[in-house]
Amino acid sequence: MLSLFKAFLFRLVRDLTFRVTLIIGVGLALLMTAIYFILGKVTDNSLGMLTGENMLVQSLSPAQNFGIAIPVNLISFTVIEFSHGTIRNKIIAGNSKGKIYASLFLSGLVFSILLIVSYALLCFVLGTIFGGFHPNNGQGGTLGLAAFDSHYLVRMLITGLISYVSITSFAVFFATLFRQIGGTIPVVIIGIIGCYFVAMLPSLINSLSNNEGLNTFLNVVRIVDPLYAISAQEMVVDTDTGVSYLVMSDQTFIAAIINNLVYATIFFLGGFFIFRKRDVK
């Protein structure tokens, strides 16, 4: 198993897809910085988006720009094993299909985490250079973002990163099921965007309707959403200062982690058993 994992890593660092995704990440980080910089100039910095902390949290969202690029390229990285036929060599070499699937998942996880961490760090550095880390001293602008505290920031980082575990599991599952890029990418993109939409639905509906029953229902739906982690936040207003804060309660934080781990396990085990049973061409 370890030797298989090492082999996948050997390929990863030489893989064109990985390098291209890294370049895309650098390009997107620069683009995001430029957009926030221009928005800041236009709105007299009232949105307060170009900050190190905001860029860091934004960069981890799985359904936005680079968050979508990662599973797309991960699918390509995984499917190449089938199109080049190198997966066959691994079976012929006396490795069980179960071990091969587990190593594919682990290397996919390294692929995703390495890329998202690199991207998040770059966004954080660019945001801090051009807008400072926490320039409004925790106070959002009138139209802008709610303030973050370090507690919230750490929890967002953890849940953001953990959502890539379930996304990797999801992408590797479909990549090994379909074994071709064309069919897999649309399914995974639609899946991720769909889950993102469901996760964000309660906050959207809440701003439009005060129907308590509907909100309760949507909140339940949201909890079973694989991307629950990204919307697992609530806004509270400090009545003394009037400043709104984003918080993530202990309960929400734990639920977000469990939710992601459950989905990651379901897709991992599903893929593992299907891959073991199916022939490899």
Place this chain on the structure above:
Amino acid sequence: MYLIETKDLTKRYSHVNVVDHVNMHIEENSIYGFVGENGSGKTTIMRLLTGLAEPTSGGFTMFGVDNKSPHIYKYRKQLSAIVETTSLEPTMTAIENMRYLELYLGIKLTNEERKNLLTKVNLGSVGNKKVKNFSLGMKQRLGIALALINKPKLMLLDEPMNGLDPEGIAELRDLLIDLCQRENMTILISSHILSELEKIASHYGFIHKGHLIEEITAEELQNKCRKSLNVKVDNVGNATNALREINITDLKTSPNGEIKIYDDVRIVDVIKVLDKNKVEILAINSNDESVEDYYLNLIKEVR
């Protein structure tokens, strides 16, 4: 001892048995030539033996270990195979492809050993060239070098001569004979170039529409395909005596009145001597079968 023995090995795809109750026996240290038309099931059998596909029913033993045993993975490490096409990573160089394979085989070769292997297949000068720039023949050669990395005891080669030039085919032939003789390797090889197979195989398996129709040693096949003049006569005893008059001694008679003459003799002399001794000739023909003819006749009989 058989290195591979299949027992009613069957593989079904879409209600069709592409491999149908095959009982195959591959002896240790032999070169087993696998002969069959396209779609006859040769590749499927190799895929079953390598673990790429699972049998629908039946099974096999490899190195004496049952295919359902969890120990089979350990024994498969002594196997190497090229099935259908050579599977390579095109963005890596030849050396990197070797290192990649070494990693999941759990072995480590020195640079010298890698170069030696590449030299063995005439790729010594292109070790640092990316595989995507290789010709089909070069990829095939690299595939063979990769198949030798783990010093396997058993090698399964599916059409390894495809894409090779005549020189490459001759080199591969010599290499396989050498591996079998010097390193006691057992080789299962399928090829459409039967004349080439004829030069290396010690055993043959003929497969047709998923059925193994015959297993035969090269010696037995040689006897069956031996150049002969076949004469059918009314009296075998008289005919044999008559043929001795013209010094024909290497012959075989059968109860149905057929005599196979293996000596190099002119047909006209045979006719003359038999006529002189009042032996009636019922039929006469010459036989000079190759493996190909033998196989074609065999499948004609099955049809």
